Every structure is written in structure tokens, then in C-alpha cells.
Amino acid sequence: MNYKIQENYLTVYLPKEVDHYNAEEMRKEADLLITHNHIRYLIFDFGETEFCDSSGIGVIMGRYRLLNLLGGEVWAVHVGARMRKILTLSGVLNIMKIYEEERA
Amino acid sequence: MRDTNEMTIIFDSRPVNEGFARVAAAAFLTQLNPTIEEVADVKTAISEAVTNAIIHAYGNEVHNIEIHCSITGNLFQVEVKDQGIGIEDIKQAMEPLFTTKPEEDRAGMGFAFMEAFMDHISVQSRAGEGTLVTMEKRIGKERETWTTQSL
Numbered sequence: 001m002n003y004k005i006q007e008n009y010l011t012v013y014l015p016k017e018v019d020h021y022n023a024e025e026m027r028k029e030a031d032l033l034i035t036h037n038h039i040r041y042l043i044f045d046f047g048e049t050e051f052c053d054s055s056g057i058g059v060i061m062g063r064y065r066l067l068n069l070l071g072g073e074v075w076a077v078h079v080g081a082r083m084r085k086i087l088t089l090s091g092v093l094n095i096m097k098i099y100e101e102e103r104a
Numbered sequence: 105m106r107d108t109n110e111m112t113i114i115f116d117s118r119p120v121n122e123g124f125a126r127v128a129a130a131a132f133l134t135q136l137n138p139t140i141e142e143v144a145d146v147k148t149a150i151s152e153a154v155t156n157a158i159i160h161a162y163g164n165e166v167h168n169i170e171i172h173c174s175i176t177g178n179l180f181q182v183e184v185k186d187q188g189i190g191i192e193d194i195k196q197a198m199e200p201l202f203t204t205k206p207e208e209d210r211a212g213m214g215f216a217f218m219e220a221f222m223d224h225i226s227v228q229s230r231a232g233e234g235t236l237v238t239m240e241k242r243i244g245k246e247r248e249t250w251t252t253q254s255l
Contacts, residue, residue, distance in 0.1 A: 017123060019119075019122050019123065019151055019155065020119055020122055020151075020155040020158070020159065021119040021120055021122050021123060023209075024119070027209055050144075051144070051147060051148070051151075053148050053151040053152055053155065053217065054152055054155075054210075054211045054212075054213035054214050054216075054217050055155060055210075055211070057211040057213055058208075058209040058210050058211035058213075059209060061209065061211055062209035082141075082144055086148070086217075089216075089217070089220055090211065090213050090216075090217075091200075
């Protein structure tokens with residue numbers, strides 16, 4: 001899993017495909033990083049992601065539960081049209097906001 | 105018969121095969137000249153059905169999953185079949201957010217995604233007798249409407 005930690009921000013760079021196969025490892029690794037580094041803000045970067053099924057949604061929901069307990073927040077960046085459709089449909093946008101970058 | 109084609113794949117219920125299954129079905133689908141959106145819809149729906157078979161039907165044991173794809177005209181049909189534990193209450197299983205495995209971070213969105221991305225879905229299952237999920241999608245609906253429109 002590719003990630004970056006800056007102070008209490010954890011950015012997770014999601015892979016090209018997010019499914020049950022790779023979600024498993026991602027949630028374990030993310031939980032370790034969150035608890036060991038006092039993370040309060042988790043940012044899912046969808047920049048590379050072309051495919052995501054409900055297993056990916058499960059990862060987001062689970063991490064939200066954890067961060068919510070810690071008083072933190074979950075954000076999404078670089079959300080393409082397909083990912084926006086999946087995230088909207090799943091209702092996960094009620095708990096995770098999309099950070100919209102200003103277009104140059 | 106003209107305008108029909110079909111294929112079947114049987115593979116082990118290992119998570120690594122989830123990607124293989126959806127890509128194989130998507131490759132078969134390309135002969136209908138689908139849009140990128142339609143391919144993505146079918147891939148997501150198949151990924152959901154296969155993941156259900158691996159996690160729920162077989163409880164992560166390795167057995168066979170069978171996928172049968174067929175094309176009739178512009179209608180794509182896919183069946184995902186397992187011989188796992190089956191579903192006792194299909195109606196409940198299909199409710200959004202219902203899951204028997206919340207501790208594993210399952211979203212309970214599998215069937216909801218299949219319903220959303222395909223035109224039609226039916227589930228046949230009995231406890232202890234495996235599950236058959238049949239899904240259909242008509243390919244090229246949008247194209248048809250604009251090519252048949254008179255100017």
C-alpha cells in the first residue's frame with residue numbers, strides 16, 4: 001500500500017483496482033498506521049483508481065468508524081467520474097467528503 | 105443460430121481470481137462494442153457476485169465457481185454459480201447494508217451494486233444447496249437512441 005504521513009494526516013494512494021483481494025491488506029495496514037501515528041485525518045487518493053467494488057466501500061466505512069471514535073475525519077481526493085458514481089451510489093459520501101481542487 | 109455466443113469458465117474460489125473473472129467476462133463482452141461505462145458496470149457486478157461466492161458461500165474455503173456468459177443480439181447475460189452454503193433469506197440478503205459479516209468490514213452493498221449496474225438480476229438459492237445469480241444487461245441502449253433518431 002502506498003501512503004504518506006504528514007503530522008496527523010494519512011494519505012492512502014489507492015491502487016488501480018480496489019477489490020476484496022487487495023482491500024484486506026489495505027485495511028490492516030491503514031489501521032496500524034492510524035493507531036501508531038495518532039492520525040486524525042485520513043485522505044483516500046483515488047487518482048490512480050479505475051475500479052472499485054463494494055469491498056472498497058467496506059474499507060472506507062470501516063476506517064470512518066475508527067476515525068470517528070478518535071474524533072477524526074475521512075476525505076477523498078482526485079475522484080473521477082466512475083469513482084464518484086460508486087461513492088454516491090453507496091451512500092458513503094454522507095460520511096466522507098470529496099475535496100475538490102480548484103481547476104487551473 | 106445467428107447473433108448468439110457463449111462461454112463458460114470454472115475457477116478456484118481464491119480472492120486473486122476476482123480480477124481474472126471480471127476481466128475475462130469483460131473481454132468476452134467487447135464483441136458487443138460496449139462503452140467504457142458499460143464495461144465498468146459489468147465488471148463491478150461480476151466482482152460483487154464472485155466476492156459473495158468466495159466470502160459467503162464458501163467461507164474462504166477453496167472450491168469451484170462457475171461463470172457462464174452468453175450473448176443474444178445485444179443482450180449480455182451472466183450466471184455466477186457456486187455450490188456453497190446457500191442463502192436462507194434471499195430478500196434479506198439483498199437489502200442494502202445487510203451483511204452477515206460486519207466484523208470483516210463488509211459494506212452490505214454487493215447485491216445493491218449488482219442491481220444498480222445491471223438491468224436485471226435474479227437469485228436462486230436454498231440453504232445448503234449453493235447459489236445461482238443471473239444478471240442481464242442490454243448493451244448499446246444509449247447508442248441505439250441517437251442513431252435511430254431522425255434528423
